[in-house]
Amino acid sequence: xxxxxxxxxxxxxxxxxxxxxxxxxGTFSRFGMGWFRQGPAKEREFVAAISGSGVDKRYSDSVKGxxxxxxxxxxxxxxxxxxxxxxEDTATYYCAADxxxxxxxxxxxxxxxxxxxxxxxxxxx
Numbered sequence: 219x220x221x222x223x224x225x226x227x228x229x230x231x232x233x234x235x236x237x238x239x240x241x242x243x244g245t246f247s248r249f250g251m252g253w254f255r256q257g258p259a260k261e262r263e264f265v266a267a268i269s270g271s272g273v274d275k276r277y278s279d280s281v282k283g284x285x286x287x288x289x290x291x292x293x294x295x296x297x298x299x300x301x302x303x304x305x306e307d308t309a310t311y312y313c314a315a316d317x318x319x320x321x322x323x324x325x326x327x328x329x330x331x332x333x334x335x336x337x338x339x340x341x342x343x
Contacts, residue, residue, distance in 0.1 A: 239313030
């Protein structure tokens with residue numbers, strides 16, 4: 219499974235941004251997908267997860283209400299719509315695939331066996 223994240227960039231506080239993660243290889247609808255991020259001098263943290271069907275979603279408390287995770291299984295792509303961005307959202311964002319527990323949302327990054335290369339999001343104040 220290969221994952222290609224895109225959509226990052228430099229934005230101002232309050233702006234919105236949509237990240238995409240395209241997957242190749244395997245059956246995409248059988249992957250639980252997650253977004254994680256790693257800010258400057260911080261550990262990588264969970265952001266959002268979505269089950270293979272797209273029905274179940276989960277968010278970290280820091281992004282709940284501002285971010286929306288979605289997926290298009292026909293396009294083998296998962297999205298992260300981010301709004302009301304703040305400088306604290308500045309990070310490298312990674313998408314990840316879990317082909318084992320695809321039917322649930324998974325917040326534990328150790329359970330994700332496949333990772334994209336990351337896309338940088340920088341929010342200026």
